[in-house]
Amino acid sequence: xxxxxTMTMWRKTVDGRTAALYLLPSIILFSVFxxxxxxxxxxxxxxxxxxxxxxxxxxGFENFVYLLGSSEFQNSMKAxxxxxxxxxxxxxxxxxxxxxxxxxKLKGIGFFRTMYSSxxxxxxxxxxxIWLFMFxxxxxxxxxxxxxxSLPQIQWLLDPEWALLSVSxxxxxxxxxxxxxxxxxxxxxxxxxxxxSSRIDGAGYFYRLRRITLPMLSPTLFFIxxxxxxxxxxxxxxxxxxxxxxxxxxxxxxxxxIYREAFINYQFGTASAQAVILFLIILIVTILQFKLGERKVxxx
Amino acid sequence: MKKMIKxxxxxxxxxxxxILTACTNSDSKDKDEPKTNDTSSExxxxxxxxAATGEKVSIEFWHAMSGTGQESIDAIVKGFNESxxxxxxxxxxxxxxxxxxxxxxxxxxxxxxxxxTQVFEVGTKYMIDSGYIEPMQKFIDEDxxxxxxxxxxxxxxxxVDGELYSMPFNSSTPVMIYNKDAFKAAGLDPDKAPExxxxxxxxxxxxxxxxxxxxxxxxxxxxxxQLVATxxxxxxxxxxxxxxxxxxxxxxxxxGLNVFRFLDTMNKAGTFGNxxxxxxxxxxxxxxGKVAMYMDSSAGVAGAIKNAPFDVGVAYIPHADEVKRNGVxxxxxxxxxxxxxxxxxxxxxxxxxxxxxxxEVQAKWHLDTGYFAINPAAYEExxxxxxWAEFPQFKVTVxxxxxxxxxxxxxxxxxxxxxESRQQIVTALEELYQGKGPQEVLDKAAEGTNRAMEIAxxxxx
Numbered sequence: 008x009x010x011x012x013t014m015t016m017w018r019k020t021v022d023g024r025t026a027a028l029y030l031l032p033s034i035i036l037f038s039v040f041x042x043x044x045x046x047x048x049x050x051x052x053x054x055x056x057x058x059x060x061x062x063x064x065x066x067g068f069e070n071f072v073y074l075l076g077s078s079e080f081q082n083s084m085k086a087x088x089x090x091x092x093x094x095x096x097x098x099x100x101x102x103x104x105x106x107x108x109x110x111x112k113l114k115g116i117g118f119f120r121t122m123y124s125s126x127x128x129x130x131x132x133x134x135x136x137i138w139l140f141m142f143x144x145x146x147x148x149x150x151x152x153x154x155x156x157s158l159p160q161i162q163w164l165l166d167p168e169w170a171l172l173s174v175s176x177x178x179x180x181x182x183x184x185x186x187x188x189x190x191x192x193x194x195x196x197x198x199x200x201x202x203x204s205s206r207i208d209g210a211g212y213f214y215r216l217r218r219i220t221l222p223m224l225s226p227t228l229f230f231i232x233x234x235x236x237x238x239x240x241x242x243x244x245x246x247x248x249x250x251x252x253x254x255x256x257x258x259x260x261x262x263x264x265i266y267r268e269a270f271i272n273y274q275f276g277t278a279s280a281q282a283v284i285l286f287l288i289i290l291i292v293t294i295l296q297f298k299l300g301e302r303k304v305x306x307x
Numbered sequence: 308m309k310k311m312i313k314x315x316x317x318x319x320x321x322x323x324x325x326i327l328t329a330c331t332n333s334d335s336k337d338k339d340e341p342k343t344n345d346t347s348s349e350x351x352x353x354x355x356x357x358a359a360t361g362e363k364v365s366i367e368f369w370h371a372m373s374g375t376g377q378e379s380i381d382a383i384v385k386g387f388n389e390s391x392x393x394x395x396x397x398x399x400x401x402x403x404x405x406x407x408x409x410x411x412x413x414x415x416x417x418x419x420x421x422x423x424t425q426v427f428e429v430g431t432k433y434m435i436d437s438g439y440i441e442p443m444q445k446f447i448d449e450d451x452x453x454x455x456x457x458x459x460x461x462x463x464x465x466x467v468d469g470e471l472y473s474m475p476f477n478s479s480t481p482v483m484i485y486n487k488d489a490f491k492a493a494g495l496d497p498d499k500a501p502e503x504x505x506x507x508x509x510x511x512x513x514x515x516x517x518x519x520x521x522x523x524x525x526x527x528x529x530x531x532x533q534l535v536a537t538x539x540x541x542x543x544x545x546x547x548x549x550x551x552x553x554x555x556x557x558x559x560x561x562x563g564l565n566v567f568r569f570l571d572t573m574n575k576a577g578t579f580g581n582x583x584x585x586x587x588x589x590x591x592x593x594x595x596g597k598v599a600m601y602m603d604s605s606a607g608v609a610g611a612i613k614n615a616p617f618d619v620g621v622a623y624i625p626h627a628d629e630v631k632r633n634g635v636x637x638x639x640x641x642x643x644x645x646x647x648x649x650x651x652x653x654x655x656x657x658x659x660x661x662x663x664x665x666x667e668v669q670a671k672w673h674l675d676t677g678y679f680a681i682n683p684a685a686y687e688e689x690x691x692x693x694x695w696a697e698f699p700q701f702k703v704t705v706x707x708x709x710x711x712x713x714x715x716x717x718x719x720x721x722x723x724x725x726x727e728s729r730q731q732i733v734t735a736l737e738e739l740y741q742g743k744g745p746q747e748v749l750d751k752a753a754e755g756t757n758r759a760m761e762i763a764x765x766x767x768x
Contacts, residue, residue, distance in 0.1 A: 146591065
């Protein structure tokens, strides 16, 4: 009796085994470059590390307890949350606006499409340096402009009230290109017939926007919102160049805080613990988004 | 169909989250290693294996000097390579002090490590503890090298337990730089800079105009350390970390409080200009007349004189009124020799270091960059004398160093977590400028430093 049953088991799993074989290359690659570092991070988060970054003393959850109680880390989380709120909605609304404009069939629209997506072609580092000059309190363009309009000068990157906003403004500018491109792609995919029939029915522009464009665009919108959220949580380059987390920690976003903890303070334990917390936060936000946001998404 | 898209998209995103989160920490850690491996494998090809073949011994020299410093180093290295035919040094710029130290961590102690690395002064304790390095004292003793020809106040900093672990190279101290024209306009004596905190506060109030702040200081821990040291205050316990591993920060004591009150008074009076944490910003503020007095490194004097369209004065850093001036702690960097590399490489490195300390090289270095000559005989060189005659401001920086009272305070603190502690001070200063109480922000910084030291001591091998 046993023999046939094992045979059937063997036969039953043949698909599974074939699948495993096909997946093997990517599993190996992912293990080396993703899973190993990830588990290593989780492992290190339970340790204090010595000066060469090796795990030295096992401390259990002490790193996490310390972080959650530390006002600096709480501040980092708050700053990150605010940063996400400042950047993601505005980027997407602006990108959607530009994409709707650029989707009109006009002569020379290709030029505008290129212009609107051009910020994608500039690296974060290069554009941050440009913004750094514009924000400069003594020679920057913004303060000169305020001077011409005889408005009071703003310490863009030096005033804790303004620094996060300033970084957000530059980030929005940097991210619009990518969101624009994806949304434009989504708009071009919408079936022309839908518009034609609605026009025959006498629907106005905004009615079509609300009833056809947005629902048909919703999968793309959902995708770009999720990616933007994750990206915003992981912002690093512009912080490093523009403010280095200051002034008064007001722009010390979590990823920058991780970097500082690991590579300036050589505390890989607490840095790893922060990374794990960030992972959990992003995971929760993404799950929530799928639970709440996806109901509104219309798949064709 | 809908369901499938939904669930696969969901899992793809989960995976993306995992990948991206993992990337932000471990990946960047791993990223550095291949980088350092690259540089080492590159040089492996060029590294000549042994004097047996009669070829030159080639060594690497990692440094963190950009701009004029890099040009000067390249010229000095070229001079060394041409001065003899046994050794060849390759100078490689490795990014900022922090970046090059991070790279060194990847190869330190192995045979791929560069023979010589330039490490900033606050990395001294870290380097000694790391086990990557061969103490300089070994070669000094073997070669009977005469240390007394070097500047005592500089050696003082790098000497730990009577031993010299690294060869001082680029040394600087802080100075106060001021706008002489603004002094005249405000009715102050342009040849006599204010010396004490109270005098600076007074002068700053007189110098303040709508366009110009009276005083400013870069938001950087180094200046705070100096203002504490010149009052004779210690930064940490255990004799500033020199007689044992420090366990407690002392900078929140009366001396540190004096400094924070000094800054707080001017900040509240509106005579203090905050130009942030970037050296270029504060320097351009001075050159464009937005601030009348500021603290800079002695290595910034040449630039200040060159860029300012007005008369520039250079003075000693101020001290609290109730104490006498102790002087300054040396800053900058020193050269470290690697352990675990071939013996002939170490010899080459030692020869190069001796060359670096000769008066001629040091005179060139001093004139090119404004860093001190670690060999005071350099000041007797004719080209230095000529320059000093033209710009007497340079001499002030050397005088201030030579007037320094040797002691634990001016020897400087020795802790392995200095970069972290400096970060705490930066935060404290920023919070002070936002109106928080001096004692409160100092205590917080001390607490952070204590925790860092506690972890460092606990995990020390």
